[in-house]
Amino acid sequence: MTKRVAIIGAGPSGLAQLRAFQSAFEKGADPVELVCFEKQSDWGGQWNYTWRTGLDANGEPVHSSMYRYLWSNGPKECLEFADYSFEEHFGKPIASYPPRAVLWDYIKGRVEKSGVREHIRFNCPVRHVEYRESDATFLVTVQDHERDVVESEIFDHVVVASGHFSTPNVPEFEGFESFNGRILHAHDFRDALEFQGKHLLLVGSSYSAEDIGSQCYKYGARSITTSYRTRPMGFDWPENWEEKPLLKRVDGNTAYFADGSSKQVDAIILCTGYLHHFPFLPDTLRLQTNNRLWPLGLYRGVAWEANPGLFYLGMQDQWYTFNMFDAQAWYVRDIILGRIALPDYETMRADSQAWRRREEGLEDDEQMIRFQGDYVAGLIEATDYPSFDIEGVNRTFLEWEQHKHRDIMTFRDKSYPSLMTGTQAPAHHTRWLDAMDDSLEAFLDAPARRPTATPEKANG
Amino acid sequence: MTKRVAIIGAGPSGLAQLRAFQSAFEKGADPVELVCFEKQSDWGGQWNYTWRTGLDANGEPVHSSMYRYLWSNGPKECLEFADYSFEEHFGKPIASYPPRAVLWDYIKGRVEKSGVREHIRFNCPVRHVEYRESDATFLVTVQDHERDVVESEIFDHVVVASGHFSTPNVPEFEGFESFNGRILHAHDFRDALEFQGKHLLLVGSSYSAEDIGSQCYKYGARSITTSYRTRPMGFDWPENWEEKPLLKRVDGNTAYFADGSSKQVDAIILCTGYLHHFPFLPDTLRLQTNNRLWPLGLYRGVAWEANPGLFYLGMQDQWYTFNMFDAQAWYVRDIILGRIALPDYETMRADSQAWRRREEGLEDDEQMIRFQGDYVAGLIEATDYPSFDIEGVNRTFLEWEQHKHRDIMTFRDKSYPSLMTGTQAPAHHTRWLDAMDDSLEAFLDAPARRPTATPEKANG
Numbered sequence: 001m002t003k004r005v006a007i008i009g010a011g012p013s014g015l016a017q018l019r020a021f022q023s024a025f026e027k028g029a030d031p032v033e034l035v036c037f038e039k040q041s042d043w044g045g046q047w048n049y050t051w052r053t054g055l056d057a058n059g060e061p062v063h064s065s066m067y068r069y070l071w072s073n074g075p076k077e078c079l080e081f082a083d084y085s086f087e088e089h090f091g092k093p094i095a096s097y098p099p100r101a102v103l104w105d106y107i108k109g110r111v112e113k114s115g116v117r118e119h120i121r122f123n124c125p126v127r128h129v130e131y132r133e134s135d136a137t138f139l140v141t142v143q144d145h146e147r148d149v150v151e152s153e154i155f156d157h158v159v160v161a162s163g164h165f166s167t168p169n170v171p172e173f174e175g176f177e178s179f180n181g182r183i184l185h186a187h188d189f190r191d192a193l194e195f196q197g198k199h200l201l202l203v204g205s206s207y208s209a210e211d212i213g214s215q216c217y218k219y220g221a222r223s224i225t226t227s228y229r230t231r232p233m234g235f236d237w238p239e240n241w242e243e244k245p246l247l248k249r250v251d252g253n254t255a256y257f258a259d260g261s262s263k264q265v266d267a268i269i270l271c272t273g274y275l276h277h278f279p280f281l282p283d284t285l286r287l288q289t290n291n292r293l294w295p296l297g298l299y300r301g302v303a304w305e306a307n308p309g310l311f312y313l314g315m316q317d318q319w320y321t322f323n324m325f326d327a328q329a330w331y332v333r334d335i336i337l338g339r340i341a342l343p344d345y346e347t348m349r350a351d352s353q354a355w356r357r358r359e360e361g362l363e364d365d366e367q368m369i370r371f372q373g374d375y376v377a378g379l380i381e382a383t384d385y386p387s388f389d390i391e392g393v394n395r396t397f398l399e400w401e402q403h404k405h406r407d408i409m410t411f412r413d414k415s416y417p418s419l420m421t422g423t424q425a426p427a428h429h430t431r432w433l434d435a436m437d438d439s440l441e442a443f444l445d446a447p448a449r450r451p452t453a454t455p456e457k458a459n460g
Numbered sequence: 461m462t463k464r465v466a467i468i469g470a471g472p473s474g475l476a477q478l479r480a481f482q483s484a485f486e487k488g489a490d491p492v493e494l495v496c497f498e499k500q501s502d503w504g505g506q507w508n509y510t511w512r513t514g515l516d517a518n519g520e521p522v523h524s525s526m527y528r529y530l531w532s533n534g535p536k537e538c539l540e541f542a543d544y545s546f547e548e549h550f551g552k553p554i555a556s557y558p559p560r561a562v563l564w565d566y567i568k569g570r571v572e573k574s575g576v577r578e579h580i581r582f583n584c585p586v587r588h589v590e591y592r593e594s595d596a597t598f599l600v601t602v603q604d605h606e607r608d609v610v611e612s613e614i615f616d617h618v619v620v621a622s623g624h625f626s627t628p629n630v631p632e633f634e635g636f637e638s639f640n641g642r643i644l645h646a647h648d649f650r651d652a653l654e655f656q657g658k659h660l661l662l663v664g665s666s667y668s669a670e671d672i673g674s675q676c677y678k679y680g681a682r683s684i685t686t687s688y689r690t691r692p693m694g695f696d697w698p699e700n701w702e703e704k705p706l707l708k709r710v711d712g713n714t715a716y717f718a719d720g721s722s723k724q725v726d727a728i729i730l731c732t733g734y735l736h737h738f739p740f741l742p743d744t745l746r747l748q749t750n751n752r753l754w755p756l757g758l759y760r761g762v763a764w765e766a767n768p769g770l771f772y773l774g775m776q777d778q779w780y781t782f783n784m785f786d787a788q789a790w791y792v793r794d795i796i797l798g799r800i801a802l803p804d805y806e807t808m809r810a811d812s813q814a815w816r817r818r819e820e821g822l823e824d825d826e827q828m829i830r831f832q833g834d835y836v837a838g839l840i841e842a843t844d845y846p847s848f849d850i851e852g853v854n855r856t857f858l859e860w861e862q863h864k865h866r867d868i869m870t871f872r873d874k875s876y877p878s879l880m881t882g883t884q885a886p887a888h889h890t891r892w893l894d895a896m897d898d899s900l901e902a903f904l905d906a907p908a909r910r911p912t913a914t915p916e917k918a919n920g
Binding site: 059128185190193194277 | 511517639653742
């Protein structure tokens with residue numbers, strides 16, 4: 001009998017899973033019935049931008065945390081698919097830091113070409129997954145909002161590819177209840193122009209704070225203050241940007257920090273990370289972890305050790321992204337197709353523990369990058385996913401970090417060679433700081449246009 | 461064996477259900493085991509204000525749609541509990557239009573007194589309810605965020621009291637994707653001061669548009685534009701407030717309306733209502749309705765005809781609120797206690813159809829108010845809930861409407877006699893338009909203080 005596989009989510013990971021199977025079918029693999037349940041009305045996961053915040057048109061939590069004018073914050077050369085290069089998709093070499101719409105187009109290009117869309121049911125949040133001991137299957141209950149029905153179906157395997165950058169971690173600080181401005185999590189940030197001319201406080205010191213702050217600076221915020229718990233980001237910020245230690249409380253519109261200093265602010269953006277959140281899973285199947293490079297419980301980072309009929313994709317903290325999801329998806333595919341045999345529980349657990357021990361000893365970014373590179377390399381070796389120059393990707397990550405530390409406002413003007421095609425990316429036609437239009441058309445063709453509502457830069 | 465009853469939600473309806481049972485136990489009724497699952501960390505439902513928007517600290521959709529400076533938009537005399545008067549709670553008569561904190565205090569007062577809090581499990585969203593034919597019970601699956609476990613328990617009855625003003629109905633209009641200001645639903649509106657000095661567009665013409673607009677006017681918005689689909693609200697608005705027909709599209713920051721006119725706006729608030737949303741219920745148990753006075757499928761407005769072990773509270777569109785929830789809760793209690801026998805399915809259905817036919821013939825507010833008054837009166841007759849002057853409440857609603865139409869900015873300065881105690885409410889110490897402090901303390905004791913960040917009224 002044909003195996004049935006449920007894939008939860010049609011973002012980069014879920015689409016990688018569909019593409020992995022499609023690629024095997026093309027080469028003659030036995031058929032597997034694939035059903036991908038997607039909560040949103042279109043594919044692309046995070047990359048499917050929406051102006052909505054909070055709950056979507058179906059009353060479901062909005063998935064995407066992306067915002068207008070978001071440009072890749074790492075070189076595209078580090079995330080390129082090994083089986084579908086940027087050059088193949090766009091028909092020409094493009095610059096190294098594309099805006100969101102360009103990356104979305106690239107992700108879609110591969111799956112459109114392989115015709116997997118018919119397997120996806122849109123507007124279908126998964127409500128409940130139940131494992132049935134009696135016949136070792138999974139009962140998956142889904143609400144189909146298009147038909148407004150709740151239905152259950154039986155599957156042999158479930159692949160959880162629902163992401164972990166959608167459910168905000170939202171701490172409370174004293175005085176928030178009576179703060180007279182907007183308080184939002186980065187997840188709900190949409191348009192830097194909303195904060196033009198404002199004094200902005202960003203709580204956090206990771207990618208969200210760095211990038212949302214940079215955007216707001218670029219589009220004319222009056223001042224940026226970022227507040228760190230452990231250590232400052234330490235970049236060479238523009239003059240109207242300062243780093244403060246942890247926020248202690250707000251009183252009216254005054255923010256007070258751990259060093260006793262204070263500042264008047266108009267709005268507060270909590271760049272405080274995301275939760276792994278699986279409201280549709282019972283405890284026996286549910287990954288419980290913070291955001292780290294090696295969550296426990298997943299053999300080779302993907303197979304749920306306690307019940308390896310279930311898989312997770314992309315649940316690690318990420319340097320590697322799209323091509324790591326590919327490596328994982330190809331590996332999961334081969335387990336499901338019976339090409340890779342899983343060892344017994346104890347062996348899986350021991351293997352994961354060994355990775356975890358190594359993860360716990362990592363001391364700097366370089367070691368973390370190489371750790372994840374090694375992980376990806378190991379997966380690729382086990383399948384027919386096209387091999388690529390992992391060491392080259394590692395090196396590109398390290399150069400990127402250097403460029404950021406040299407100048408956080410210009411690093412996106414750099415370019416790198418593709419590890420897939422060898423082609424050196426061209427410089428973009430416009431400096432990132434001057435590129436106000438984030439559309440695909442502006443990026444690919446014309447010199448940058450300014451958006452409709454011309455922003456005025458207060459500084460810079 | 462002791463019956464087990466699950467109550468979903470500890471807002472006004474769920475608390476009414478707990479109170480109804482408690483009142484019966486005090487009079488010697490046989491024990492029933494009550495478990496109330498509450499998603500939030502405290503009770504009060506909508507009345508439990510939070511600065512949060514979108515998702516809460518547990519990653520669950522924020523329940524409350526209330527905002528700072530919210531004052532009751534109807535006379536408190538229309539919602540007074542028949543078994544616990546405002547005068548009893550506050551120890552003195554208070555004005556007719558209290559702010560949110562005062563009403564929250566009142567709701568809590570009754571249940572604190574009756575000691576029902578021990579039955580409530582906080583931070584426990586219900587994930588899934590399943591009916592088990594074999595023994596006619598309900599399996600209720602809940603995620604307990606405090607212990608981070610997902611657990612299932614068996615109940616004889618389930619009472620759905622999760623409200624229907626929490627899941628926003630969010631339409632899209634052309635151009636929203638590239639609008640350069642904030643777009644939010646009324647559900648996410650928190651503080652009028654965020655919109656001081658702004659040109660504000662509110663889409664909608666019901667209570668949310670009326671009240672959020674009035675607030676933003678009061679706290680200094682530069683202009684208010686409301687956009688209606690069917691007909692204008694028709695109040696005598698202040699000079700900087702205008703009503704427009706339906707929004708057609710936005711382009712940049714310009715909003716275009718159905719009459720061909722346009723306006724520059726800084727922010728858009730969608731006051732477009734709410735969805736009945738029960739992600740935890742299968743189709744066989746799930747109420748599917750728009751917001752109306754007589755949703756079908758509920759005998760006497762509460763018992764799920766297709767499976768009357770399940771009940772719903774407060775699912776109707778509402779003129780009557782707190783005391784209607786009480787009337788419903790007492791009625792549900794008496795069914796569960798075996799004091800009221802339900803007729804067969806066909807009889808229940810015919811009864812509901814008769815109410816629906818009457819509902820469909822209602823032509824104006826007065827008829828709607830009397831319709832709901834008759835419904836409440838019928839429930840109260842059937843239980844020991846203290847009888848009260850329904851016709852007096854109807855009359856108060858009608859006076860309130862007249863006061864609103866006479867002056868939408870001063871109607872909250874009126875006062876009415878209690879239908880429970882007969883006491884005439886005192887005039888408030890401060891006109892609503894001048895009362896900037898919405899705290900319980902300011903309302904009960906001192907003359908109004910101004911909030912920390914002194915708002916400047918642009919008009920008025």
